[in-house]
Amino acid sequence: MSLQLQISNQGEALIVRLQGELDHHTSELLKTKMENAIEQEGSNHIVLVLQDLSFMDSSGLGVILGRYKQITNKGGKMVVCNVSPSIYRLFEMSGLFKILTIEEDVEQALSSLGVVS
Amino acid sequence: MNVNNYMSLQFISKSENEAFARITVAAFVSQLDPKMNELTDIKTVVSEAVTNSIIHGYENKPDGMISISAKIEEDTVYITVEDEGLGIKDIEEAKQPLYTSKPELERSGMGFTIMENFMDKVEVKSILGKGTKLTMMKRIESKKALYN
Ligand SMILES: Nc1ncnc2c1ncn2[C@@H]1O[C@H](COP(=O)(O)OP(=O)(O)O)[C@@H](O)[C@H]1O
Numbered sequence: 317m318s319l320q321l322q323i324s325n326q327g328e329a330l331i332v333r334l335q336g337e338l339d340h341h342t343s344e345l346l347k348t349k350m351e352n353a354i355e356q357e358g359s360n361h362i363v364l365v366l367q368d369l370s371f372m373d374s375s376g377l378g379v380i381l382g383r384y385k386q387i388t389n390k391g392g393k394m395v396v397c398n399v400s401p402s403i404y405r406l407f408e409m410s411g412l413f414k415i416l417t418i419e420e421d422v423e424q425a426l427s428s429l430g431v432v433s
Numbered sequence: 434m435n436v437n438n439y440m441s442l443q444f445i446s447k448s449e450n451e452a453f454a455r456i457t458v459a460a461f462v463s464q465l466d467p468k469m470n471e472l473t474d475i476k477t478v479v480s481e482a483v484t485n486s487i488i489h490g491y492e493n494k495p496d497g498m499i500s501i502s503a504k505i506e507e508d509t510v511y512i513t514v515e516d517e518g519l520g521i522k523d524i525e526e527a528k529q530p531l532y533t534s535k536p537e538l539e540r541s542g543m544g545f546t547i548m549e550n551f552m553d554k555v556e557v558k559s560i561l562g563k564g565t566k567l568t569m570m571k572r573i574e575s576k577k578a579l580y581n
Pocket residue numbers: 374481485486489490491516518519520521527528532533534535540541542543544545546565
């Protein structure tokens with residue numbers, strides 16, 4: 317069981333698609349790859365697509381919150397989309413759903429950021 | 434005692450084993466024919482407990498031993514996760530939502546809150562310098578009808 321990442325750019329936004337399982341073991345990879353991409357691409361915003369994420373625990377909450385802080389410190393925004401009910405429950409429990417913007421899908425995420433898709 | 438089934442396993446404190454542990458316990462619990470979301474709950478709490486043993490109990494050193502057992506009694510599953518690591522100084526504080534002793538590792542401090550929410554009962558026993566043992570219990574809904 318592992319985690320696959322697909323990172324692409326659309327306008328000012330870095331789109332990160334996750335596939336597989338996000339736990340403590342795989343969160344280290346996600347952290348490094350996203351940190352590097354945010355620095356290198358100079359993106360203003362992040363869209364995190366969770367459609368194909370089949371498992372997540374509290375280590376996932378930690379790494380998502382970490383990237384949220386990283387991008388908001390640079391004046392950017394982070395939007396999470398395609399959130400399954402079980403992952404949404406973790407966002408609710410931790411209060412993360414109050415600070416993250418959650419949208420239905422990538423199109424709505426991009427338009428909420430004012431990025432034309 | 435009416436034990437219908439029992440299993441135990443041991444593995445070293447490597448983060449690769451987090452997925453191994455949750456998938457193995459979920460496969461064992463599957464014989465109770467749980468709903469998808471019940472199985473997700475079980476996977477998540479095992480992942481939380483094993484991760485805590487690795488990160489906090491053994492501070493990410495891969496030479497610690499982690500033991501898990503799972504027991505099925507009628508419609509109920511009992512899971513224990515045990516390490517011989519550092520132990521917890523203040524269990525009440527550790528259980529607080531968002532409390533973490535390792536914020537520098539981007540921990541969310543939600544592990545215990547998730548375990549207590551997803552299971553019917555969570556018991557923590559810990560001795561400083563000796564280790565920590567979690568015992569968790571959950572009744573599987575889909576089996577209730579059979580035993581009521
Ligand atoms: N097995 C363990 N051994 C030692 N300390 C632990 C263990 N499990 C939990 N703790 C302590 O309890 C705290 C809260 O755990 P948790 O709610 O899972 O949050 P997190 O893992 O994000 O820190 C940890 O930060 C740690 O100090």
